Structure formats: C-alpha cells, structure tokens
Amino acid sequence: xxxxxxxxxxxxxxxxxxxxxxxxxxxxxxxxxxxxxxxxxxxxxxxxxxxxxxxxxxxxxxxxxxxxxxxxxxxxxxxxxxxxxxxxxxxxxxxxxxxxxxxxxxxxxxxxxxxxxxxxxxxxxxxxxxxxxxxxxxxxxxxxxxxxxxxxxxxxxxxxxxxxxxxxxxxxxxxxxxxxxxxxxxxxxxxxxxxxxxxxxxxxxxxxxxxxxxxxxxxx
Amino acid sequence: xxxxxxxxxxxxxxxxxxxxxxxxxxxxxxxxxxxxxxxxxxxxxxxxxxxxxxxxxxxxxxxxxxxxxxxxxxxxxxxxxxxxxxxxxxxxxxxxxxxxxxxxxxxxxxxxxxxxxxxxxxxxxxxxxxxxxxxxxxxxxxxxxxxxxxxxxxxxxxxxxxxxxxxxxxxxxxxxxxxxxxxxxxxxxxxxxxxxxxxxxxxxxxxxxxxxxxxxxxxx
Numbered sequence: 072x073x074x075x076x077x078x079x080x081x082x083x084x085x086x087x088x089x090x091x092x093x094x095x096x097x098x099x100x101x102x103x104x105x106x107x108x109x110x111x112x113x114x115x116x117x118x119x120x121x122x123x124x125x126x127x128x129x130x131x132x133x134x135x136x137x138x139x140x141x142x143x144x145x146x147x148x149x150x151x152x153x154x155x156x157x158x159x160x161x162x163x164x165x166x167x168x169x170x171x172x173x174x175x176x177x178x179x180x181x182x183x184x185x186x187x188x189x190x191x192x193x194x195x196x197x198x199x200x201x202x203x204x205x206x207x208x209x210x211x212x213x214x215x216x217x218x219x220x221x222x223x224x225x226x227x228x229x230x231x232x233x234x235x236x237x238x239x240x241x242x243x244x245x246x247x248x249x250x251x252x253x254x255x256x257x258x259x260x261x262x263x264x265x266x267x268x269x270x271x272x273x274x275x276x277x278x279x280x281x282x283x284x285x286x287x288x289x290x291x
Numbered sequence: 292x293x294x295x296x297x298x299x300x301x302x303x304x305x306x307x308x309x310x311x312x313x314x315x316x317x318x319x320x321x322x323x324x325x326x327x328x329x330x331x332x333x334x335x336x337x338x339x340x341x342x343x344x345x346x347x348x349x350x351x352x353x354x355x356x357x358x359x360x361x362x363x364x365x366x367x368x369x370x371x372x373x374x375x376x377x378x379x380x381x382x383x384x385x386x387x388x389x390x391x392x393x394x395x396x397x398x399x400x401x402x403x404x405x406x407x408x409x410x411x412x413x414x415x416x417x418x419x420x421x422x423x424x425x426x427x428x429x430x431x432x433x434x435x436x437x438x439x440x441x442x443x444x445x446x447x448x449x450x451x452x453x454x455x456x457x458x459x460x461x462x463x464x465x466x467x468x469x470x471x472x473x474x475x476x477x478x479x480x481x482x483x484x485x486x487x488x489x490x491x492x493x494x495x496x497x498x499x500x501x502x503x504x505x506x507x508x509x510x511x
Binding site: 080082085086087088089090093094097114115116117151152153154156158166167168170171172173174175176177178181182183221222228229230245246248252253254256262264265266267268269270271272273274275276277278279280282283 | 450503
C-alpha cells in the first residue's frame, strides 16, 4: 500500500518535498500547530492547488478552515522521503566539496549519515573530517559489502568519475549520488541522482551575461 | 545579434552546456582536435540529435565526417555561458558549504571569483578561507556598491535566508545564487537561481526507500 503511494508521486513533487518540510519545521519551531495550503503556497511563492496536490501524496488530510496538522505533516513528509530512517553512506573523494557535505546540517538533520570517506591522497588517508575517518580507496571493495552500504556520494575529480562509478557498481552499491560535472553510465538497476553545481552556475552566469549585453546595447 | 542568440536557448540546454564543456575539455587534454555529435551523445548517454540542437546554439558549425573543432567548441560554450569573463561574487555565509564553494575547482576554472565572504560569527570574521577574507556581514551594504559586485552566493542558515536576500536586494545586488533549502522572494528584476542539495537527497533517498519496501514486500 505504502509502496504504491510512493510510486504515484512525480519526481518534481519529490524534489519539492524538502521545501515543504523545511517550512513546516520552521513553523513548528514558531509554535504553529496547523498550516493551511494557502499559507504554504504564499510562503513558497507557488499556487495553493499545487501545494494541495503535492501534499495529498503524503496521505495527510487537512482539516477545513484549519489546514494540516504541522507535526503530522512533517512526520509524513519524512516518511515519504525515507528521512525517518538513518541513511548510511560512503563518501568517495574527500576534497573540499566532499568535506562540506560531511558537515552539511540539512543532510545531518534529515538522517544522512556519512560513515566513512575514501580518497587516494596519502596526505588525507588516516585523517578525520568532523569525526569521519578518511580511508584508502583500496579498502572500498571490502567495506561496501561488509558494512551493507547502499549509497555512495561521488565527489571525485571528473576525470575519474566513470571508473570510480564502475568500481562502486561491481562492489554492489545500490545508489550513486553523483556530484561530478559529468554523467556516469551504470546499469539500469543502479539508482543514480546527479546534483549539478555547474548547471546552476551556467544558468546564473549566462543570465548575467545576457543582461550585461542588453545594457551595453541600450547604452549605444 | 549575440544577445538574440543567447535568448533563443532553452534553460535546459544552458544547464547541459557544462556537461558538453567538461567533455570537450577532457578530449582536448587527450589530444582530440575534432569531436562528432555522435561521439558526444554516446559519452553523455543521450541522443545525437539533442547534442546537435544544443550545440547549434553556440554558433559553431561542425564539418561533415569530422565534427566540431574541439577548441572552437570549448571557446564558444564558454562565451555563451559568460565563462570567458571573470565573474566576481560575494559569498554570504561562511559555513561548511560556503567554504567548500570557495575552493570548488570547477567554479574557479570557469571564472567564478569569490572576492570576499561575509558572516556574523565573530570567530570567523577576520579569518581567511583559501585566501578569501571573511568580513562582518555589517560591511555588506557598503561593499556591494563600492566593489560593483553583481552576484551574491547565499549559503546562510535557512532561517535568515529571506531577510538576507532582502538586504542584498536593497544594496543593489543583481543576482542571487540561493543554496539554502528555501525559496526566497525578491523583485522580478533580480536574477535568482536556486541549487537545491536537499532535492537531490530527497530523490535518491525516496528511491532507496521504495526499493527497500518493494524488496521487503517480495520477501514476505
């Protein structure tokens, strides 16, 4: 039953859930016991009908005039996202970005538990990043199976992204969260999500460039 | 003419440009003088027709049988994205994520120059992160105008995201790159791009949860 519910939610709605959760938690912290879809829509600069549709997927039913029970809604979103359970993960590539993800509060608060980091830099191996040990990448094969790790966060340099992904797959990883600025090609059964920092930069930078060109054109 | 060209490109195509650029640069490093759209499509796990359509927007014309000139293509993508110029930016919020963005190689390589960071934590103010000074947030107002900064990267805690954005807008910022897990509401003329790390986590975590539920259902 629950599986069926989750399957019926669009990818876009899933991506919006953290926005709802963040707002609901803020409102709980401010003592708000109920939240209307109109209020949520206003705060998130969107339409109430979309809010209602998205939140219907959580199974929580709002009360007329009052709206959703805040606590119930937060718990339902967390359950929907699997954020009510701890999600253990390995971090592959302990550079700047990887280190930041280890200490990134919104992940920690939502159950992401990076249990070890891997790197091939002998200066990093043996050190700790906020309590997380950096191990040699050569120990990866052994540890994925032994520690029953399903999720790997890929923050290696782009040049070795594909080969590292293949290594993870042959070690039995179930999901790869790819932060490298390239696509990785893996078998269909492996869950892959790519977070593309460069895409965001491309977007904002091209819009600034267009704006500057338009201004220059207007000024002669 | 150039402005017109840029305006005709879809947001999705702009977001794909860094993928093309990264691949083209890797191939240049390997000595490849030309690249066919078929080759690019194969490497990026996409269709050649999409590659041809996307790259047509750069203005570079491929040669029959040979494909695109690698160097020319790289330069054209950089021009299209505004990555041929240095993009100076302020970082607002010098936490883990903010610090990582200062040292993030793919940004540095593509012209993003974070010239100062701002925070309200007296322990951080006066320190340096990879050569970038951390200044008191109270100096923001003065410096945005004086240093002609157009872009602010927002990595403050979610609770203060909206008020910080409003402060940036009233100081005349033109673009805000929002890394906080909330939407910010600003006037239409301000360019806003949100990079949503939590959305990626929601996606991968909900898919893992669904998979686990399905497995559990299958096993009884």
